[in-house]
Amino acid sequence: MVTLDLAKLDVRAANERIRAAGAAGEDVEVVNPDARHHIGVGLIHPINVHVRGSAGYFCAGLSDQASFEVENNVGWGLGDNMYSGSVVVGGNAGAIPGVAIRGAEIVVRGNMGSRAGQVMKAGTLCCAGNANFMAGYMMYGGRIVILGDSGERVGEDMTGGEIFVAGKVSELGSDAQLTDTAAEEIDEIREFLDRYGVSFKGGFQKIVNAGKKLRYATSERQMRSIPFFTFSGNSSYWNPKVQEDLYIKSQIGRYRIRGYGGARPLPHLSDLAFKKDLSDAGRVVDVVSKIDMYTEIGGINGANPLQLSMPVMIAPMSYGALSASTKRAVGLASSLAGIAENTGEGGMSNAQRDAATQLIFQMLGGRLGWNIHDMNRADGLEIYISQGAKPGLGGQLMAKKVTPELARIRGIPAGIDLRSPSRHPDILGADDLVIKVEELREATGYRLPVSVKLGAGRVRDDIKIAVKDGFDFIELDGMQGSTGAGSAEVIDYVGTPTLSAIIEALDALESIGRRQDIQIVLMGGIRDGVDAVKALALGADAVAFGTSAIIAGGCIACMQCHVGQCVTGIATQDPEHEARYDPEAEAKNIHRFLEGVRWQIAALTEALGYSSVRGLNRDDLVAVTPEAASITGLEYAPQYRVRGAGLEVRTA
Amino acid sequence: MCGIAGIMFKNASGRGTGKALIDMLDGCQHRGPDSTGFALYGAVSEEQLRLRFFIGEGDQANSAVERVKTELAKQGAELLEDEVIGNNYRVTVRFTGDLQQFAYAMEHNAKVISIGTSLEIVKDVGGAHDVDDRYHVAGFEGTHGLGHVRLATESDVKPEASHPFWATGFEDVAIVHNGQITNYWKMRRRLEQRGFQFTTDNDSELIAVYLADKLAQGVALREALKTSIEDMDGTFSFLVSTRDEIGYAKDRLAAKPMIMYETDELVAIASEEVSLNRLFPGQALNTKEPPPGTYDTWSRSI
Numbered sequence A: 001m002v003t004l005d006l007a008k009l010d011v012r013a014a015n016e017r018i019r020a021a022g023a024a025g026e027d028v029e030v031v032n033p034d035a036r037h038h039i040g041v042g043l044i045h046p047i048n049v050h051v052r053g054s055a056g057y058f059c060a061g062l063s064d065q066a067s068f069e070v071e072n073n074v075g076w077g078l079g080d081n082m083y084s085g086s087v088v089v090g091g092n093a094g095a096i097p098g099v100a101i102r103g104a105e106i107v108v109r110g111n112m113g114s115r116a117g118q119v120m121k122a123g124t125l126c127c128a129g130n131a132n133f134m135a136g137y138m139m140y141g142g143r144i145v146i147l148g149d150s151g152e153r154v155g156e157d158m159t160g161g162e163i164f165v166a167g168k169v170s171e172l173g174s175d176a177q178l179t180d181t182a183a184e185e186i187d188e189i190r191e192f193l194d195r196y197g198v199s200f201k202g203g204f205q206k207i208v209n210a211g212k213k214l215r216y217a218t219s220e221r222q223m224r225s226i227p228f229f230t231f232s233g234n235s236s237y238w239n240p241k242v243q244e245d246l247y248i249k250s251q252i253g254r255y256r257i258r259g260y261g262g263a264r265p266l267p268h269l270s271d272l273a274f275k276k277d278l279s280d281a282g283r284v285v286d287v288v289s290k291i292d293m294y295t296e297i298g299g300i301n302g303a304n305p306l307q308l309s310m311p312v313m314i315a316p317m318s319y320g321a322l323s324a325s326t327k328r329a330v331g332l333a334s335s336l337a338g339i340a341e342n343t344g345e346g347g348m349s350n351a352q353r354d355a356a357t358q359l360i361f362q363m364l365g366g367r368l369g370w371n372i373h374d375m376n377r378a379d380g381l382e383i384y385i386s387q388g389a390k391p392g393l394g395g396q397l398m399a400k401k402v403t404p405e406l407a408r409i410r411g412i413p414a415g416i417d418l419r420s421p422s423r424h425p426d427i428l429g430a431d432d433l434v435i436k437v438e439e440l441r442e443a444t445g446y447r448l449p450v451s452v453k454l455g456a457g458r459v460r461d462d463i464k465i466a467v468k469d470g471f472d473f474i475e476l477d478g479m480q481g482s483t484g485a486g487s488a489e490v491i492d493y494v495g496t497p498t499l500s501a502i503i504e505a506l507d508a509l510e511s512i513g514r515r516q517d518i519q520i521v522l523m524g525g526i527r528d529g530v531d532a533v534k535a536l537a538l539g540a541d542a543v544a545f546g547t548s549a550i551i552a553g554g555c556i557a558c559m560q561c562h563v564g565q566c567v568t569g570i571a572t573q574d575p576e577h578e579a580r581y582d583p584e585a586e587a588k589n590i591h592r593f594l595e596g597v598r599w600q601i602a603a604l605t606e607a608l609g610y611s612s613v614r615g616l617n618r619d620d621l622v623a624v625t626p627e628a629a630s631i632t633g634l635e636y637a638p639q640y641r642v643r644g645a646g647l648e649v650r651t652a
Numbered sequence B: 001m002c003g004i005a006g007i008m009f010k011n012a013s014g015r016g017t018g019k020a021l022i023d024m025l026d027g028c029q030h031r032g033p034d035s036t037g038f039a040l041y042g043a044v045s046e047e048q049l050r051l052r053f054f055i056g057e058g059d060q061a062n063s064a065v066e067r068v069k070t071e072l073a074k075q076g077a078e079l080l081e082d083e084v085i086g087n088n089y090r091v092t093v094r095f096t097g098d099l100q101q102f103a104y105a106m107e108h109n110a111k112v113i114s115i116g117t118s119l120e121i122v123k124d125v126g127g128a129h130d131v132d133d134r135y136h137v138a139g140f141e142g143t144h145g146l147g148h149v150r151l152a153t154e155s156d157v158k159p160e161a162s163h164p165f166w167a168t169g170f171e172d173v174a175i176v177h178n179g180q181i182t183n184y185w186k187m188r189r190r191l192e193q194r195g196f197q198f199t200t201d202n203d204s205e206l207i208a209v210y211l212a213d214k215l216a217q218g219v220a221l222r223e224a225l226k227t228s229i230e231d232m233d234g235t236f237s238f239l240v241s242t243r244d245e246i247g248y249a250k251d252r253l254a255a256k257p258m259i260m261y262e263t264d265e266l267v268a269i270a271s272e273e274v275s276l277n278r279l280f281p282g283q284a285l286n287t288k289e290p291p292p293g294t295y296d297t298w299s300r301s302i
């Protein structure tokens, strides 16, 4: 038995010792815990941890196989995301005990706080006392056993799983209903209670999903194929896009969902021009080898940075929205180009991990596919707050795409129209967020960069939070960004353009003197190396490509990503459609595109007179529209409009 | 974007409220590294008011002090004591007129931090210990007080944007608040129509004025807290203090943390248990999380 005294050791040092003890198979006792946060997070060995006192937030979080016993109380997020193992708490638990668990057993002998078992997928959460507001909120599976009263709105928007309540059920949540209990279910609960020495003789009421909100009443129709480029048209009134919108709404009787980005003209990087005459750009032979483009992202606070051969990454796109083959192609291309790929929502498959040499693992509010083992094999961890195409909204994955395989990775029932929550259970403000960031760092021993994906909204405030909460970098996504599925109105009309986003972010950081304390990766409608160079000159540290990468890899821009019948095999989970996609060939195409980007960045940087991309700066740019001038504060120089098209792509 | 704390010693004074609040806030400084503040309740002296102002530094400070002195004389407030501490000007006056009008008049001359027969608010940028170093909070021996740590986003990291907030125009009422009142402007307009002035756009000031207005109408603090939960939209956990009471209210969504510990001697409330444990290191405390939509108050024995 190893004894760790938190009056003498800080939590970080203690966690290192707990993990070492775990690896050595030795049990641990923690004394003087005094409600400190993150005790035992990230433990992946079958040992016993005895906490003599109270623990703070996320006790036993992100662990697998370990057994915890806490003598007194715990704070928010008890056993966050546990895979297996157990926690027994002698006193009370704060809000969201058992959040996102994937199979552990959690017993709270006292009462538990609100939203118990939020987005849990499997396992048992048991409370001998009373639960509070919205127990079982958005749970996808598993079992909650409440021996006292349920609290208000129990089972709110649960999709799967069961809630057993022995005491009073005061109010059912939306889409929850009471149902009969089977004798064997009660026997199983009694067996569970016996195992944890909880004596209880009474009966239970059972609450399950009522099935009224799992699927849309009508499903999306296939629409006529109009290429995006026609679709976005020139007219802002009656154009083919408006016509198609009306047609679809007349069929389905609600707002429409579609893939892709906004189709409205907005101020963008194309409204900026380079001050210098660049007609000579590209004349230098082998320019790529002459320009310093190597960029490290994520290392500013001591984590191992992503090592990018150029200031470019792949934007997060989920396995789910995209097929496994497409994720493979994008991953392979990222490796060939020496840049980083990102899992997006929905977990990390082996295929993705094998394809990409550098892979960021993204965590969303539903914690779909999130787990400690994949965190440990990632090269960066990312908290998704929102994305530019649909800031403030959650993800949508239509039933057609929720295959058994995908459902297994995500830990959810197959075949539902999956609406992922728009917010995190444990991030309700900057004050909670800082504790969450710390949990991810603790669980992975401070090795990995932790980033935040943020759709531009209140950029000035949000970027200050990002820097103050200690993120290593921010993926800042403007309104021109794409999505795999979003409401058409939101995609077109909600958000802040990419150009404004970067300017507001830089301004806000400048105003608090913290520009050096966070790196910015800009995305949202960045199409090629020319856009990339403009973004870098404005002040971004790197850029990310989503749409361009998938177009380079065969996407025909039909905007029906959400339907699941993608003819190119990209945005589908249907094996027949996917079979049309040749990941090896498309990886080469995407890679060729990325090399074109590299050449453009090098050629422009050289022509602008620098030997490194870090030389690029605002003085290289002018604005050719009054809007862009007003957003960026750059000189308004309409005469630059006539200078024409710019560079042709020439691959190295 | 913050952490809050409050403590009341139920019997007699002299229990180290200042030290207790420093410890509690230091324990949750991760929730708000930018600024820290305290609302402290000392011995009451009837007919005497203590005022604190932000005056800045150097010439700016000197001219603010002059303006304050001139206005005090104009208002018929007799200056008994004054001192400059850090960027604060602290004065004790004898005053028996209409406090609300007095407060508004003073506010037009210098940024008022607090006015009270017992209350003094001390707040500034930096952590709990930084603010203590500057203003000597640790030695404070009152019966009760509140504290706040802040992470600044919407407004700048300025001393005057830090918390707690005084209920502008009402003596001895202070608030610390974690959350966001979403019907802020609606509520504020309602109060403004009745002649109240606001000196910030901060929703904590709104809660303070809302409650103080009720108290001034003779409504008990408990009752005022109850209606505040009905009248205010948003997510909030807040603590309020007056000369003789402290209380809390928590929204119905339970989105902001709050935890409390009570014995015969004291009641302590904080955002996180880790703050409570700072008062009782090494002990397993029998704490309680207030349920959503609840409120409560405690009085000191006078």
Ligand SMILES: Cc1cc2nc3c(=O)[nH]c(=O)nc-3n(C[C@H](O)[C@H](O)[C@H](O)COP(=O)(O)O)c2cc1C
Pocket: A260, A261, A315, A316, A317, A318, A321, A322, A343, A344, A345, A346, A362, A384, A386, A387, A388, A389, A453, A477, A480, A481, A482, A483, A484, A523, A524, A525, A526, A544, A545, A546, A547, A548, A561, A571
């Ligand atoms: C098919 C698809 C799936 C996406 N999935 C995610 C996701 O899981 N997480 C995320 O943060 N962003 C996701 N996005 C948004 C992109 O990361 C990014 O914000 C956007 O695509 C960048 O702009 P661009 O496409 O104009 O380059 C997705 C986008 C697409 C097209």
